[in-house]
Amino acid sequence: MKFSENWLRQHVKTSASRDALAATLTAIGLEVEALTTLGEQLDGVVVGKILAAEKHPEADKLQVCQVDVGGAAPLQIVCGAPNARAGLMAPLATIGTQVGNLTIKAAKLRGVASNGMLCSAKELGIDADASGLLELPDDAPVGKPLADYLGLPDASIELKLTPNRADCFGVRGIAFDVAAATGCEVEPLHAEPVAAVTTAAMAVELSAGADAPRFCCRVIEGVNATAKTPLWMAQRLLRSGVRPISLLVDVTQYIMLELGQPMHAYDRDLLTGPLGVRHARAGETLTLLNGDAAELDAQFLVITDADRVVGLAGIMGGDATKVSDGTRNVVLEAAHFAPAAIIGRSRKLGLHTDAGHRFERGVDPELPPIAIEYASRLILEIAGGTPGPLVDVARLSDMPQPQVVRLRRARLARVLGTQVDDAEVTRMLGALGFAVEYTDAGWTVTVPPRRFDIAIEEDLVEEIARIHGYDAIPATLPAGSTRLIAPSETRSSEHDTRRQLVAREYLEAINYAFVDAALLAYWQLDTGSVALANPLSAELGVMRTRLLPGLTAALARNSARQQSRVRLFELGRTFAAGSAAPIETRRIAAVACGDAASEQWGVAARKLDFHDIKGDLDSLAAISGATLEYRASTQPFAHPGRSAEVYRLNEAGDAVCIGWIGQLHPRVQQAMAIDAEVYGFELELDALLVRPLPRAAALSRYPSVRRDLAFVVPESVHWAVMQATVRQAAGNQLRDLQLFDRYVGKGVESGCKSLAMALILQDDSRTLTDRDVDAVVAEVVAALSANHGAVIRG
Template sequence: MKFSESWLRTLVNPTLSSEELSHLLTMAGLEVEDMAPVAPAFHSVVVAQVLEVVKHPDADRLNVCQVDIGDGSPKQIVCGAPNVAAGLKVPCALPGAELPGDFKIKIAKVRGIESSGMLCSAKELGIAEEASGLLILPVDAPVGQNIRTYLDLEDTVFEIKLTPNRADCLSLLGVAREVGAITGAATDLPVVVEVPASIADTRAVVLDAPAACPLYYGRVIKGVNAKAATPTWMVRRLERSGIRAISALVDITNYVMLELGQPLHAFDNTKLSGSVHARLAKADEKLLLLNEQAIDLAADVLTIADDSKVLAMAGIMGGEESGITLETSELFLESAFFAPKAIAGRARRYGFASDASHRFERGVDFGGTRRAIERATQLILEICGGQAGPVVEAKADLPARPPVRLRTARAEKVLGVPLGAERIAGLFKGLALAFTCEGDDFLVTPPSWRFDMEIEEDLIEEIARLVGYDNIPSLAPQARMAMLRQPEAQRPAYRIRQMMADRGYQEVVNFAFVEEAWEADFAAKTEEADLIRLANPIASQMAVMRSSLFGGLISNLVTNLKRKQTRVRLFEVGRTFHRDADATPVSGYRQPWKLGGLAFGGALPESWTSGGRKVDFYDVKGDLEALLAPAALRFEKVAHPALHPGRAARILLDGQEIGVVGELHPEWVQKYDLPNAPVLFELDFAVLKASTVPAYAEVSKFPPVIRDLAVVVDQSLALQALIDGLKQGLPGLVQDIQLFDVYVGKGVPENKKSLAFRIVMQDTQRTLLDSEVDAAMQQLVSCLEQAFGAQLRA
């Protein structure tokens, strides 16, 4: 948003310098991105009138001019400008003047003729980049007046960078309102009076899409002179706001948009047919815009149309066929409020932008829509003449403005400064906010020009801006220090991460949105109903939410292998995402935390003692058992889409499945070009955080008795089933049973295997007798024989 400081000071004029005003605006949230004078420094240039022009006797392209500079005695000046002529009023640099570029003017002879000054172009004054001749001034310019005063060159152009929520400051009215509230200076806002109708001509307005366009004003104005000159003051303000002057009617609509923040549009009334409709585009409709771009209108584009054709993209740009020209004598003036959601993104879709769409998609003051059409009518009649008809109004449900409660105590606590209800009331009055009081609470009704006031924190922010961030002290936070309770049955997340790091794993963090192919490969999710697809992915390869951590870990492994890392240990703690109709707090989606891990390469770091053995299922199984110790885990064979069919297991704790572990499926090893299969695991993180509370047990002072037991069983018998059977009939003396050998081969029958167990027996009160030990061993053998048909190995 660019604007002239002199224009702003006609509305509010605080006793601040330009630099002070710039700092104040920035600290109030209206960041001043640039501040520059409208003209470089120069002096001794006045308004002059050319009295006489004769050809230079010794130069074809030079003229000798007699010039009145307002001191009563004409000066002789040699001028080479092609447009110099008697009667013109132009800028004249007097002897002693210094122009931009360190150009000094003095009395000199030009081809033998004395010249007492220089007639200037806009380029020579530094107020234009190019000029084809002298700067011609209006006929009423006062001769002898300082040109800086006459052209208002003692002015500064501000450019403020607004956040999207402050659309109210996309106008001089909004900025003036802010400056008045911040500084306390009186505001002299534009007075707009209703222009009475002098003709009865109207055009009906129909709201076919009231949700997108709930308010529309239209007015017919006849007998206008479209060729009338735009006043110099208006041209100057427009140009200093970054808008090029085009014609009087267009300039007036742009001026009102800058002044009041309400975009307007003027149609040639003779080109319209029937009623004006605010409706959504129909199938196959096309429109030639004012920028000469032909577009195919999508079904969600709001349009302005008459009974036979589309006239404009509502709130964005008008159509070429219904636009006004210098021949227009009858126009239909539009001032409307369009819902931000109905305008947002439409212009960018077609590859262009406009000042109107920039404002409408952020929110325009619907309380000032009528005022804008009256202001534009007033200026049109003053500048272009004509007669205005009555204003036609079409109105539906406007945005609701529910009151927002502000607690004084809450505002003081958040900002850390004492305020008081009386001071807050004064600040709200400065912003023209309507409110009522309930004790020290305020019920504030947001005005029609503020779409960013919805919750209490929004009002606290307004108070902070007005008080001034510089005036809010930086105080060290004060709080009572208290030791937080740490339940012994709950392990903190950092401890689990530390335990993984202690086992040689490094933590990674991956995006939660992944490639669709990963979901198919590692989670077997190929149906659209299974995938959780993003509505607006940041990249095509990040289109769905992950239901497993495996994809990211495999991608990390591939990256490491490309960088010649041959031994990789990775883990990640993150959410996975699953559809679940009963899930809370996010309805329809369950988002459990998981711990995923990957091991690849050597079982141990390379050394002269490691032997080069590759990591396998049992290495990772041992890591998981250590991670959950002292809890006892069970591992049962499982089919998993990401894992090897015969080398994968589900992990159970107290009969509940908590995760899976296994080698990567050979198909994916080949697809992702891996030299061999990594071992992967995934666990419920919530289970990992639970911990058993230690219980005291007496340590025996008596020696243990250790016996070995070797039995021959069917090769198909799972070890876990055998261990479970032993524990069911376990004698009280037995403290531990560990498998230490598995043998298949010579001396063992076909389809059989030999399992050797180490049995540890001990008592806390006495030394065990041989007879007790023998009886316990016999009991174990009988259990194995009866339950599993085991035979003692000879």
């Protein structure tokens, strides 16, 4: 929210200095994000009128102007502004005036005397426009100090508002907070009803239920739409970041900035009537004021004229019925729309409007008739016309009702940790615009409907805390005992997991839990995704179902910034649609690309491969003592020959899938503009961290026996499945199984491979004989032959 300091001071007469006012706003939760001073040094700058402008005899781009400043004779000024012309009213800095870092002196430019300087808005420090002289209205008083004429000095203040403070999207709403914090009172708003002169009116039909419970309008006939916006209004708009357009539009903008109530003006002659509000129908379209064609559905609220869509309710009006310089009869409209009916609709169309921004957060339902009366009075005073009656149609049962909240004195003292005087509490609540009734236990507070953020007792406690001042609340440490909970032995810590990955040169990333729906769809991970009703942007429209897409996008951004070796990991939650609420799953993921080791002289450069990333995962599994198995993966985003599903063996010996590891598919890498091969893994964190309780057992007193076996198997048979077969066939006497060689070439049939393994056998009760070992080997050979077509290599 951006506004003029002088405008705010018109609503609340505080003696606080500018710096103190800015500090107060920030202290009470209305953070001042920017403060720009305007017209600080304008002594000696007056309103001048150019009487004549002739071409400089020695310069094509300069003019010699005769300027009347109310003195005995005109001043001669040499000016290079392109808009300098006879009859123009413009600011003139007289000799001796300080303009920025320049002191104006009498001078000669190309041999012609110049006794001052005609100024642009930028040179005077009141606007960024440096395209030419600041053009003043034709009725500007010649010779009057410019500061007095423009209401300067002033400041443009920009607040960073939190979403719950919708009432502060108007200068008057901010004034209530300032009044409460500085001990002042808000000045009365002069918006007396305008008496109807004609019977001209528009009928109104409301068909959207609680989504649009109030609609006000008034017809004003015979308006001079070409009347100029008054200087005071134009300046307040400019200092609030709004460029004046035309009187009728400027008045609606002015009301919105002052009261916080969005408005719209229609050309009455382009309407048939009645006006109405309903939900859009599928397939309806509307050309908006900005020229965009909006395709609508039943989620949108629309303003209609005899059932013809003429506006997008709460967002933007339609182009077909807009006011123009030719408008003579105007319809002013102000309505109340429920926040839930407006939230997310602008973003769905790729729009952001001031009206939508306010309605999404909540606008006072009592404001529409006040706004109509205020706007009517301004238009009648400036552009003339004859007003019709105010049409105010309201569905009272659907209107937000004032909240009555009880504030207990004891509860206030307990939460704040300090006692606030009863009279001060009453004053603060009253200054905020609340109706306060004193009771024995505390206060009964009736909250005005503009304060959507006040619903329970703690909300009132927060109001007292921020207005009283957080610095006035003593810092008291909590008293009492704290029960320490020992970490469970059945679970390894997340800290150890993070530390292990950092030790292996990974950096932790923290990404949004929201991602682009198109990104999930491309990865084919959008099944069960949860869409957001009010996303931060179109690119953050759904909750992530996996960590890898967002983490890989982060890797891509680093890679695009000349980082050839990137290693990132993330611990976070993923979300999937559930019957009642989204199902949250804690997961861990990592991605890497580039060389296997940092550049150095001792080791030759080698690109990262599957076994490097598998080693990183195995090191994580070792923390919890997990036994992992890897089986070929068919994930659509994975490289078909370099990826695997990760299984963990539980205590019963069953394998449970807990994640994925491998290289991303080349098409995914290409779509994300990553040149290098990207490897990564993602697993369910809780399944990885489970740690079996350690059980002490005596070491066997008997020697182990090793048998080396080499099998020829088809190339398509994976070691993981062979390993499972061997372990099952060998039984309890198998202590370890190691794959120590893989061979293809001479002596091995084409399409096959030779895998050599070591079986380490041992018994706890006796020494194994050759017969015992041969029996185990025979079982292993038979099982591998039957299940995988393995043949002992001769």
